[in-house]
Amino acid sequence: MAAEIGAQLRRGVAEYCVLGLLSREPMYGWRLADELGAAGLIASIGTLYPLLGRLSDNGWVSSFHAPSESGPARKYYELTPDGRQQLSEFRSQWMPFAHSVAGLLGEEIRS
Amino acid sequence: MIDRTAAGLREDYLARLDAALRDVPHGLAMEIRDGIAEELQGDDVERVRERLVRLGEPEGIAREALHADAANPPASATTSAARSPAPPVPLTRRTWFAVTAALVFGFGSFVIPVVGWVAGMALVVQSGRWRRWEKAWALLAPFGIAALLGVAMLVVRAIGAGSVSAGGDSQGPFFPAAFDIVWSGLALTFLVAVPAASLWLLLRLRTPRATAD
Numbered sequence: 288m289a290a291e292i293g294a295q296l297r298r299g300v301a302e303y304c305v306l307g308l309l310s311r312e313p314m315y316g317w318r319l320a321d322e323l324g325a326a327g328l329i330a331s332i333g334t335l336y337p338l339l340g341r342l343s344d345n346g347w348v349s350s351f352h353a354p355s356e357s358g359p360a361r362k363y364y365e366l367t368p369d370g371r372q373q374l375s376e377f378r379s380q381w382m383p384f385a386h387s388v389a390g391l392l393g394e395e396i397r398s
Numbered sequence: 399m400i401d402r403t404a405a406g407l408r409e410d411y412l413a414r415l416d417a418a419l420r421d422v423p424h425g426l427a428m429e430i431r432d433g434i435a436e437e438l439q440g441d442d443v444e445r446v447r448e449r450l451v452r453l454g455e456p457e458g459i460a461r462e463a464l465h466a467d468a469a470n471p472p473a474s475a476t477t478s479a480a481r482s483p484a485p486p487v488p489l490t491r492r493t494w495f496a497v498t499a500a501l502v503f504g505f506g507s508f509v510i511p512v513v514g515w516v517a518g519m520a521l522v523v524q525s526g527r528w529r530r531w532e533k534a535w536a537l538l539a540p541f542g543i544a545a546l547l548g549v550a551m552l553v554v555r556a557i558g559a560g561s562v563s564a565g566g567d568s569q570g571p572f573f574p575a576a577f578d579i580v581w582s583g584l585a586l587t588f589l590v591a592v593p594a595a596s597l598w599l600l601l602r603l604r605t606p607r608a609t610a611d
Contacts, residue, residue, distance in 0.1 A: 316433035331454060333462030336429045340467075359439045362432065 293327075301328050302338050303381075306347060306366060306374040313365035315355060339364060347373050404446045408438040411450055418456035420493050422463050423526060424602075430463055496527035496603055503536070504596020507588050515592065527603060536599050540591030544583040551579040 301323070308314060308322055316339070320332040329335055342348040347370030355361040366374070412435060419427040434453065438446055453459065489495055499521030506514025522533055 315436065316429075317437040320433075329462075331459050331462045332433065333430060333459035334466045336426055336433065337463060337466040340426060340429065355436075359436065361436045 297328050301334075302342055303374065303377045304328055305335075305338055305342060306370055306377070309348065309364055309366045310371065310374055313351075313363040315361040315363050319364065342370070345373075346370075402443070404438075404441045404443045407443065407446050407450060408435075411438065411453075411456065415456040415459065418460035419463070420603075421491070422460055423467065423491060424529065426463060426467060430459065434459075490524050491526040493527065493603065495521070496525045497600065499525045500596045500599040500603075503599070504593040507592070515588065518596075522599065528599065532599070532602055536595040540587050540595050543591045544587040547586055548579050548583045551582065555579070 304323060304326070305319060308319060314322075316332065316335060319339075320329065320335045323329045323335065324331070329338075339348060343350070347367055348364050349367050350362050350364050352360050352362055412431065415431060415434065419430060422430070437449055440446070499518060501518075502514060503518025503522050506518045508514070510517075519537055522528070522536065525533075528536075
């Protein structure tokens with residue numbers, strides 16, 4: 288039951304979290320998987336690429352190849368202008384939503 | 399002897415990953431494979447081992463990819479996330495469906511002429527295991543080849559007709575008659591080109607490519 292709740296919550300926000308990470312700087316797949324995995328948002332790198340595929344299909348993320356810090360060329364992902372717009376809209380809704388839910392649950396969110 | 403060099407560990411893992419990703423849509427499978435292959439580059443054995451431990455079993459990665467691809471709603475959806483369990487992988491994305499489609503397309507005409515081939519075409523179009531350009535190539539290339547042969551034979555026939563005009567004798571046996579062209583074209587298409595296209599589709603199911611289109 289707890290696993291189902293977590294899965295539903297993650298499903299709703301995982302793609303926006305990818306957009307949020309990419310808003311900092313372009314990233315390659317492994318690094319995105321690292322960050323999202325550390326936050327408990329994805330189970331494995333196998334979960335990441337369908338997300339990236341959908342974000343690319345929506346036109347919110349694009350990709351390019353470039354040398355990495357360690358040398359070999361990698362495929363990097365970056366936000367498109369539409370992706371930035373989508374992320375901005377999500378941010379504008381997220382905190383009010385989180386506060387509302389917390390209020391209904393009797394919890395408090397420290398902003 | 400087991401190759402425990404960085405390259406050996408990498409190739410072994412990627413081979414297992416390719417096998418595990420067989421039921422994953424081709425484009426997605428390539429993205430996953432390329433992303434993992436990038437991270438496993440280099441000759442540092444300990445680094446590669448550490449990465450492999452973090453990756454986990456290839457079967458788990460493939461399972462997660464199928465689940466995420468089938469279950470997650472697009473970010474543009476305004477409705478809440480589905481509460482029902484993740485839907486099973488669609489029939490048309492299964493490997494066995496694609497193999498059946500390719501075989502019926504390539505060899506169905508030997509069982510039921512024309513109808514078998516048409517049914518095979520329909521199955522290939524329905525399958526989600528090939529990209530659009532791959533299907534178009536397999537379905538149209540045999541006719542392109544037959545058309546080229548037809549044109550070549552028409553040219554030969556025209557040359558023969560020219561010889562007749564000049565020499566006054568009827569065309570010899572070496573110049574194709576009209577029905578030769580038609581029947582040769584049909585034979586080439588259904589006996590050679592279509593089965594070859596079918597085999598090509600089967601190979602596309604198995605062979606990973608270094609970069610996705």
